[in-house]
Amino acid sequence: MKVGFIGLGVMGRPMALHLQRAGHELHVWARRPASLEGLAATVCATPAELGRQCEVVFTVITSSADVEAVALGPDGLSAGMAAGSVLVDCSTIAPDVERRIAARLGEQGIHMLDAPVSGGAQGAIDATLAIMAGGEAAVLERVRPLLACLGQRIVHIGPNGAGQVAKACNQMIMVAAIQATAEAMRLAAAAGVDCARVKQALAGGSAASRVLDVMGERMVKRDFAAGIEARLHHKDFGLVREAARQSGVPMPLTAAVDQQLNSLMAQGWGRDDTASLLRVLELA
């Protein structure tokens, strides 16, 4: 199948390569041509041109505004994609923006799924991402074989935007867990206890978690080089705050963690790993 891919960053690039390896004909477009280096794919001049040539287009882009521009802007996907084709947006953006884009594309008979992912760079490389889909069930079934190249757990959450709601829930739990891990490591160190031993003991009990494994390990080693850059979690927490506000639902813990992320950004650690929340605690 002719598959388009836009957004060849830390997450997008390995995902695109999996699709290619599965035998699909890969078409790409990038705002910065440098991100296409080393890819043996058909390079398109604009998203519209890419859209014209592909049955299914994937996007993995950082901000709501950028996804909207690529989808609906001048020379955007909507100017090229045919009726019946599918846009699969794997970005993490605001649910209401996703719904708006889906509605606009729907007027032209173009299908859309929001399919944000969780699992980080390693999950993208290992093709073990969790994929949370929002949109029509029949559309999901059409692209399921493609998504199966990227991850194992593919769940249909609900209509357009529902995948983004699930992703927001994922980010809240995960970053709060990173903060809890950082606080535990900080307490252990302040009490003069070996963090590595604490982490090792906890891994066998009720506090065991993937976050403790991965982020706890980074904290013990004081390895703050990014897996996923903290600025992206900071961005996601802006989306969560707005979603909470629109629903009138209180989120005291999320709000507190959000402030720690603000502090992290102020230190200039946005391009480091979110394990840097430990360093924020060390400021006080």
Add this chain to the structure above:
Amino acid sequence: MKIAFLGLGIMGRPMALNLLKGGHDVTVWARRAESMLPLQEAGADTATSPAEAVRGAELVISMVADAPDVLDVLRQAAPGASAGLVAVDMSTIAPAAARNIHDELAALGIDFMDAPVSGGEVGAIAGTLSIMAGGSEAAFARAQPAFECMGKNIVHVGGSGAGQVTKAANQIVTGMGVLAVAEAFAFAAKNGVDRSKVREALLGGFAYSKILENHGQRMLDRNFKPGFKSWMHEKDLNIVMQTAHELGLCLPGSAATAQMFNAMVGSGLGEEDSIAVLKLLERLSGQA
């Protein structure tokens, strides 16, 4: 002075009336024509569009809900503007939005000043609002005679956006202040102590504040009529949190407070005064 006034809600109407009382030549415009009637009866001219309202005016004042509304009415007004028009927006919007509007209007030759107010409907009627202005010296000088009809404590804080920054700071202090008083009262009550006595004792010490005095009394009276509606305080705290997010600013107290107001809006207390946060606290502590 010939002044155009755009937006005649709870705050805008009494503010425009005070300009008339101060002897200014006021032309009003409002989205809903019937809101202009009381002003017309008091001697104001009415206009059918913002552009018509500002024709020949030296000063235009806007008092609307949020940043998109400010931008919308001033864009509509711009084609009618005479050279040297000063635009003063007294709504509460984000500082960044105010700066953007300033820059857009500057390109059209209009000097824009942000001048949000504090003091509520009571202050608007009495002409005792606090006015926090951000913009050029020239704009402030032009607006000052109008400000003096509407307010008492008038401060030119700084350049464009500085007024909105001040208002956001005001909402941080009042939001946390109301919550602090409500928590102190909930604490006293659950400990079986008379809240009114606690208030009386605290008024004599370092915990004294206008909020303890005025809002505290209304909490004791369980008078939750607005005043200042809690959904508006939530909106203002959202401006604070959004700005903090953009700047990388750690505001743990404001964040917790914003979530309390968020919960109020979500649980049907949005139309009540922000002191109804006491009801939410009582619910959370099983005191309701």
